[in-house]
Amino acid sequence: MKIYKANNQNIKLAATLLNNEGIVAFPTETVYGLGALASNKNAVKRIYKVKGRPNNNPLIVHIYKIEQLLSIVENIPLDVMKLIKKYWPGPLTIVLPYNTSSNISSIARAGLNTVALRMPNHPVALKLLKTVDAPLIAPSANISQHLSPTSAQHVKNDLSSKLDQKNDMILDSGNTEIGLESTVIDFTKAIPTVLRPGGLNISLINKIVKTSYVESNINEKKPESPGLFKKHYSPNASLRLNADYPLKGEAWLGFGEDPKNLNNFVKMNLSKNKNLEEAAKNLFSMLRYLDKKNVKKIAVKKIQNKGIGIAINDRLNRGAANKS
Numbered sequence: 001m002k003i004y005k006a007n008n009q010n011i012k013l014a015a016t017l018l019n020n021e022g023i024v025a026f027p028t029e030t031v032y033g034l035g036a037l038a039s040n041k042n043a044v045k046r047i048y049k050v051k052g053r054p055n056n057n058p059l060i061v062h063i064y065k066i067e068q069l070l071s072i073v074e075n076i077p078l079d080v081m082k083l084i085k086k087y088w089p090g091p092l093t094i095v096l097p098y099n100t101s102s103n104i105s106s107i108a109r110a111g112l113n114t115v116a117l118r119m120p121n122h123p124v125a126l127k128l129l130k131t132v133d134a135p136l137i138a139p140s141a142n143i144s145q146h147l148s149p150t151s152a153q154h155v156k157n158d159l160s161s162k163l164d165q166k167n168d169m170i171l172d173s174g175n176t177e178i179g180l181e182s183t184v185i186d187f188t189k190a191i192p193t194v195l196r197p198g199g200l201n202i203s204l205i206n207k208i209v210k211t212s213y214v215e216s217n218i219n220e221k222k223p224e225s226p227g228l229f230k231k232h233y234s235p236n237a238s239l240r241l242n243a244d245y246p247l248k249g250e251a252w253l254g255f256g257e258d259p260k261n262l263n264n265f266v267k268m269n270l271s272k273n274k275n276l277e278e279a280a281k282n283l284f285s286m287l288r289y290l291d292k293k294n295v296k297k298i299a300v301k302k303i304q305n306k307g308i309g310i311a312i313n314d315r316l317n318r319g320a321a322n323k324s
Helices: 008-018 041-051 066-072 078-087 123-132 152-159 202-206 276-292 309-320
Strands: 003-005 024-026 033-037 060-062 092-097 114-118 169-172 183-186 193-196 238-243 250-254 267-269 297-301
Touching: 003 008, 003 152, 008 024, 008 033, 008 123, 008 169, 024 123, 024 152, 033 041, 033 123, 066 114, 078 092, 078 202, 152 169, 152 276, 183 202, 238 309, 250 276, 267 276, 276 309
Parallel strands: 003 169, 024 169, 060 114, 092 183, 238 297, 250 267, 250 297
Antiparallel strands: 024 033, 092 114, 183 193
């Protein structure tokens, strides 16, 4: 599968493919998304098939202007307006009641009466959305439950054999800036609830709207948002979290100063300066690198559970689930 540079000509070609039930992988500020017209049930079905994604797992609708939001949801609470005025475009997804007169495929919503939406903060994503002039669904462009892609090459590695050379496309604009998916907030509950921590820190959100976030068991038969399955964001290797030192046969993923005598181990470091934003940006790419070394287990240093570190730990905990 060829990778195309995300220039004006190729963005126009990508829009044409999308309008003809094609699939286009494109960069956002969070991770690379796998795009299709949100209104086209055949294209949406292909997204689920290509990813191997459970059909009860809803997709996020991507838009480029507020007028699109107004046509897709029933109403917009004042708190939502405050948030999107501050953080859209950006790594924030909101869940609202769906307007049944809209044309978003029920398959994309997994049959729910709600819809998840965001406006990405990336020039290629916004230009593509504007050129298509229609909402796109765009889950992470990877195999379902695997590590999210932060480069076009990651997309190719995961999906090359599943995409159609003539009808689909991978747009390349370098590595993503944030490296983790968007923060998802459900505004259909009495208290706005953070369903998934992500690229926008919960502490910043709470300065505008008080939210609830409790790590709890999710009903996996009917998840309200993407990214909620217990097992998700998983490398092939098992993860041993909050480790102080790798054991024999393990790779090492550090954070901050590494322990001594690691010369005999395969190793990477998320951020030697303990910069959480740097660690977030590196997380999936470094886990992919270590996976390539064919190790059976990766020991991961403890990550501070604050700021975007909350989202990093969410991904690590889900990546470690159901493995020993």
